[in-house]
Amino acid sequence: MGVSAVRRADLDHSMTNLVAETRWVEQLRQGLQPSAADLRQHLLTVHQSRAGFTEACAARCRDSHGRTSYEWLADAVERDGHRRVLDLACGSGPLLALLAGRHGAALELSGIDMSKAELGLAAARVPNGLATLHCALAQDMPFFDDGALDVVLCHWALTLMDPVEPVLREVRRVLRAGGRFAAIIDGPMEMAPRYQTANALIYDAVQRSVPHYGEIDMGDPRVRTADALLALAGAVFGRNAVSIEPNIVSLTGDPADVAREAAGFFYASFVLPDDERAVMLAELAAALTDSDGTARFDMPINRLVVDL
Numbered sequence: 001m002g003v004s005a006v007r008r009a010d011l012d013h014s015m016t017n018l019v020a021e022t023r024w025v026e027q028l029r030q031g032l033q034p035s036a037a038d039l040r041q042h043l044l045t046v047h048q049s050r051a052g053f054t055e056a057c058a059a060r061c062r063d064s065h066g067r068t069s070y071e072w073l074a075d076a077v078e079r080d081g082h083r084r085v086l087d088l089a090c091g092s093g094p095l096l097a098l099l100a101g102r103h104g105a106a107l108e109l110s111g112i113d114m115s116k117a118e119l120g121l122a123a124a125r126v127p128n129g130l131a132t133l134h135c136a137l138a139q140d141m142p143f144f145d146d147g148a149l150d151v152v153l154c155h156w157a158l159t160l161m162d163p164v165e166p167v168l169r170e171v172r173r174v175l176r177a178g179g180r181f182a183a184i185i186d187g188p189m190e191m192a193p194r195y196q197t198a199n200a201l202i203y204d205a206v207q208r209s210v211p212h213y214g215e216i217d218m219g220d221p222r223v224r225t226a227d228a229l230l231a232l233a234g235a236v237f238g239r240n241a242v243s244i245e246p247n248i249v250s251l252t253g254d255p256a257d258v259a260r261e262a263a264g265f266f267y268a269s270f271v272l273p274d275d276e277r278a279v280m281l282a283e284l285a286a287a288l289t290d291s292d293g294t295a296r297f298d299m300p301i302n303r304l305v306v307d308l
């Protein structure tokens with residue numbers, strides 16, 4: 001009895017979805033505005049149990065030129081004049097690895113992220129000595145002097161940062177005059193009907209257990225539309241320094257694989273318990289499948305470039 005009770009308790013614990021139980025989700029459940037600290041703790045919980053999930057999705061999606069969004073962002077680094085490059089919120093390090101592969105020791109690479117689990121993966125893959133990693137918040141990077149960097153890159157993370165204005169000010173501080181900031185962020189949803197389909201299906205599923213999910217965005221909503229972002233970034237860097245370019249990256253293949261990888265783009269999908277997630281994935285696979293039996297998912301993205 002003692003042993004089986006312990007095993008049952010262990011099982012119950014292992015089946016608990018910690019992501020669905022964070023204070024951030026609890027606040028949404030009650031229709032309350034979560035704090036910035038609640039969001040950070042929620043993100044850390046997601047990334048602790050699923051480190052590397054972003055690249056599992058993003059590294060398979062390509063634009064009409066065959067580029068991943070990591071490659072498109074890495075194109076912002078130029079061989080001449082760019083040496084000291086920071087990957088802001090580097091996660092598991094795919095962009096750092098790509099830059100190290102392209103430029104080798106010609107670049108002095110740094111990465112920062114607040115998730116130790118993600119940084120552990122990054123440290124294991126970037127060749128020793130080619131990148132310096134910091135576990136820190138993007139809002140405060142005291143380890144960089146003013147004007148210490150030529151380029152700051154940020155792939156799929158600016159939308160999560162709350163507050164975001166201190167991040168932009170910190171980026172401006174650490175960049176030298178003539179330096180560059182480039183970021184991949186959400187693009188216009190209307191450019192990609194399949195994204196809208198996936199978004200609606202996933203949020204419908206999540207709202208069955210967390211009714212207010214989606215009413216309050218993660219991070220600062222101004223980062224999610226080009227006009228608002230132009231105004232926000234323009235106020236920090238100067239309007240003439242800022243440009244935004246839209247693109248679409250797509251993923252094709254076996255319906256179950258495409259559905260799983262597409263769902264990985266949506267933090268909302270991790271709130272679902274396993275059984276509801278399985279139902280949602282089956283519905284998503286069906287919705288993304290074409291008459292030839294293969295599935296496709298399209299992801300609208302924007303590339304923000306700031307030239308100081």
Ligand SMILES: C[S@@+](CC[C@H](N)C(=O)[O-])C[C@H]1O[C@@H](n2cnc3c(N)ncnc32)[C@H](O)[C@@H]1O
Nearest residue numbers: 054055089090091113114115137138155156157
């Ligand atoms: C969607 S993942 C992107 C990771 C990586 N850039 C990529 O695209 O593969 C977002 C990352 O942002 C990090 N992050 C979110 N807010 C942050 C903050 N305020 N400071 C530092 N890291 C943050 C998370 O820990 C996570 O690793």
